[in-house]
Amino acid sequence: MSASPVRRVLTLSTGLAALVALAACSTPGAKTTTGQGSAATGDLKIAVVDAQSGQNSALGGWEYKGAKLAVDQWNARGGINGRKIALTLFDDQGDPTVGTNLASKLAGEGYIAMIGTAESGVTVAMEPTLKAAGIPNITSGQSNALTAGGDPFVFLNGPTxxxxxxxxxxxxxxxxxxxxxxxxxxxxxxxxxxxxxxxxxxxxxxxxxxxxxxxxxxxxxxxxxxxxxxxxxxxxxxxxxxxxxxxxxxxxxxxxxxxxxxxxxxxxxxxxxxxxxxxxxxxxxxxxxPYLSNDTSDASKAFAAAYLAAYKTTAELHGAKAYDGTEILLTALKTSNAATGAKLADAIRATHYQGLLGDFAYDSTGVGIFATKIGVIKNGQLTAIG
Amino acid sequence: MQVFLQTLVGGLSLGAVYALVALGFALVYRTMGLVNFAHADVLMVGAYVASTFTMTEHLPFAAAAAAAIVVTALIGLVIERMLRPLEGKDFDLMLIGTIGFGIVLEALATLVWGATGRAVPSPVQTAPLHLLGASIPSYDLVVTAVALVAMVALSLFLERTRRGVAMQAVAMDYDAATAVGINVGRSNAIAFAIGAGLAALAGALVGPLLYVSPTMGGSIGIDGFAAAILGGFGSIPGAVVGGVVIGLISSFSAGHFHGYSDLVTFTVFAVLVMIRPTGLFGERTVVRA
The missing domain is CATH 3.40.50.2300 (Response regulator)
Incomplete structure (x- = not known):
């Protein structure tokens, strides 16, 4: 076989993969109907962007469960100022290129905020688009690269x-x-x-x-x-x-x-x-x-019980982080009377929140928590030292 | 010296897996002139089936691997049957068809087993052997031995059995083989089934070494494909040598170039292929359709 058919097939396969990726991206958001582009009335559109496929999909799965639990609890209490919160999940496949496409999509479809991603590399790639569109983003990443750019719209739901x-x-x-x-x-x-x-x-x-x-x-x-x-x-x-x-x-x-x-x-x-x-x-x-086990406080016990009831599986750190991040976003939406853009970012920055991971108080770089604890794996379980 | 030996051991056992993957690529190419791009995803299905049988049904490892081979051989037959109308008509469409099957298999695996993946415990729990300061995990020896046996069995089948010789005849001259009454469709079907079985064997073996997930085929497939090209595409001994060489290059470049090891591995690969475009053992190229 000469080189050209192989190259053609490889190009084709890359093209196909990209097409599949695009198709995968376009399906989940299709069902949202109200509040297109406007935040004044209708549902509050919030996106979760996380890997649902690929090697880091476990991470994305935990993160979505945590975010959804917080949103479901708020909706059960009547939403924010009478408006429901509509949470939509997007799969970034842990791939910065897919992430960048999704960022444009969120901007085009009028999402007011984004939860995710769980991978620093993907979030860094999405930041410029989200910043231009004024979409605040609460990420589970922890790399220092996230805050290095001085982007006022990016917030970490955990320590760096x-x-x-x-x-x-x-x-x-x-x-x-x-x-x-x-x-x-x-x-x-x-x-x-x-x-x-x-x-x-x-x-x-x-x-x-x-x-x-x-x-x-x-x-x-x-x-x-x-x-x-x-x-x-x-x-x-x-x-x-x-x-x-x-x-x-x-x-x-x-x-x-x-x-x-x-x-x-x-x-x-x-x-x-x-x-x-x-x-x-x-x-x-x-x-x-920052989160060693589900038994450290009353708040974490309540969270773990709700998580277990909703998903029939045990809660862990990443779900807790996403839950905290989502709670902070929803609290900021409530205090700012459902503001969007820079006002919402300011409201998040002003939110002081006692979370599962500790007390959040954001600084100008978007980091809200500055402490972790030490645990050791004993008999396959993470346990606090001492 | 210890680092050198240990890197050698690591590279050899990785190479044995690549060799198995390359054998499947080579067999299908040798018989049909077709690159089966679904091969790596068949490997992934094989890894899942084998690990399902060992972990939930508690079958012995060998029985689970055999079951995986049977299941994936059937998948191979289905792929071949669906591509058969295109045989001799549109080669590009057949290639794209195999890519399509790969995507379908990955999606199906995500539906059946979830996207998260699973860790598979090693079927051999004995302590590693020690040789001149290098430690050789006993499971790596099993992997290498199985790969060797598979290679010898495949060579014997192709050289010593009527069916095998007929398959080689189809590869050499499609029209002449048809004229002397060889059933080309069946020959292709067998090639696909054996190729898929080899992928399943590789998948079953690699499961306990790595982590089984729907996307695991990606990098193993690329390395196995590179091994097949390096050995001389379509050559059975070439696939084995290519696999071992790719395994050794990746191991040693990981040791010397750390984060840049992939870059170095594939640069070396590109240079080798430029020097010998037909690969190490490739004496001819099959051009069909």
């Missing part, structure tokens, strides 16, 4: 990587005295953010990592990186990677005989990470997270 890793470094180095640290991170938006934030914490304490391994987001064999780590014999291995890849890394590390515990942030506290690694391999993973 800096906060996660400052708390983690404080516990691992200052409290436990573990100073022989190896790092393994991926070169995606999240992994890069974790890498830079944790390295900055090490530098503050004058510590150089024994080794600093970077892997790609699609890698499946980590032999070279892990063998190098094993030879350095670290006390603890910092890991900056999403749930599935982190699980694979830890599984392979244990089979290569690395016994040191791993330390990371939110993804390492999830059941997907524990299942992928295997519960025995994930044991003693140190996790920095």
């Amino acid at each position: 990587s800096t906060t996660y890793d400052a708390t983690l470094a404080k516990y691992v180095i200052d409290t436990k005295g573990l100073k022989k640290i190896a790092m393994i991170t991926n070169n995606g938006s999240y992994g890069k953010g974790e890498h830079d934030a944790f390295l900055a914490e090490l530098k503050k304490r004058g510590i150089t990592p024994l080794t600093d391994q970077v892997v790609t987001t699609s890698q499946t064999d980590f032999s070279a990186a892990l063998t190098t780590i094993k030879q350095k014999n670290p006390d603890v291995v910092f890991i900056g990677s999403e749930e599935v890849e982190a699980g694979l890394i830890v599984k392979q590390a244990r089979s290569l005989g690395i016994t040191a515990p791993f330390a990371g942030s939110a993804p390492q506290g999830t059941p997907v990470y524990v299942n992928t690694a295997g519960a025995a391999n994930a044991e003693n993973t140190i996790v920095s997270s």
Whole structure:
């Protein structure tokens, strides 16, 4: 076979994939009928944009469940000033290109606010379009890149990587005295953010990592990186990677005989990470997270009970984050009497909210919470230390 | 030295999986002159079927893998049957047809098993072997052994059985094969069924190594396809060597170039293909329709 048919087919397949993506995007929003372009009357149109397919779809699923729970509760209480909240779900497939198309779609169809996405890279790609359209966006991303642009319309529903890793470094180095640290991170938006934030914490304490391994987001064999780590014999291995890849890394590390515990942030506290690694391999993973369990307060117990009743599955961090973010948005809509654009963004910034993750008070960069807690995986469950 | 050996071990077991994927690509191409772009998605279905049987039905791993092979072989037969009217008429449409089937399989898997995916426990729980400081996970040995057996069995089938020889005849000269009374349709159907079975075998084996999800075919498919091209498209030993070479290149480039490893792997691949456009073992090209 000559080269040209192959190239043609590859181009075609990319084209087809794009078409399918577009088709997938256009279906979910089709049923919304009222309030087109105007926020003065009719339903309040809010979009959830999250991966519902692909490797990070678990994340998108949790996020949607949390957001929907908050909206359903508000609607059950009569909505906002008598107006119903219409929540529409869009699948960004965890792909920045799809995300950018969706941003234009939200602008064109008169959505007043957006919940999501769960991936920093996708949200960063969507920001310029959302900013131009004046659509406030509450994201579950935690990369510092989200706030670097000074966009007044982007808000985080949790702490940034800096906060996660400052708390983690404080516990691992200052409290436990573990100073022989190896790092393994991926070169995606999240992994890069974790890498830079944790390295900055090490530098503050004058510590150089024994080794600093970077892997790609699609890698499946980590032999070279892990063998190098094993030879350095670290006390603890910092890991900056999403749930599935982190699980694979830890599984392979244990089979290569690395016994040191791993330390990371939110993804390492999830059941997907524990299942992928295997519960025995994930044991003693140190996790920095703003939401360690459903039993920490009355609010989290009530949330977990409502979540369980609605979805027949146990609540976890990402659902809680999205729930908090959505509550903040809806509170701001109520206090601003359903304002849109810059006024709504200002109202979100002014909202002080006692959430599941802690007390939210937004600063000018769009970050509202500045603390995490430390937990450890014991018998496959994330549990608070102490 | 230890890093080198360990990287070698990792690359070889990854290469064994790529080789299985490449074998399926090569077999269908060799018989029909067609690239089956649904191949990676058939692998994904195989991984799901096998893991479903081991995790919920608690069948032994070998039985689950066999069941997966049967199920996907049937899918292969369906794909071939639906493409058959186009055989010898419109080659491009057949290619696009296989892409379409891939998308359909991914969508079906999302409907049946959900988009989230699942982690599959390893069927071999024994401790890894140690050799010169490198540790060799016992499951990797199983994967490599199964890949080798599959390759030998496939070669024997093609060279030593009437059916296999007939399939090769179809590949060499479609019209002459038809003239001497070989049933070309059946030959193609068998190629598709065996190709799909190989994909299922690869899927069943790779499930416990990776994470099974509807989109898992993507990167494995690309690496397997690259392996088949590198080996010389349509060549059975070439597919195996290509798989191992791609596995080793990705492992070593991951060790040396970290975040840029994909870039390096495929640059090396592009250079190799430029030097030998017909691949390592490709002595001829099949051009049909």
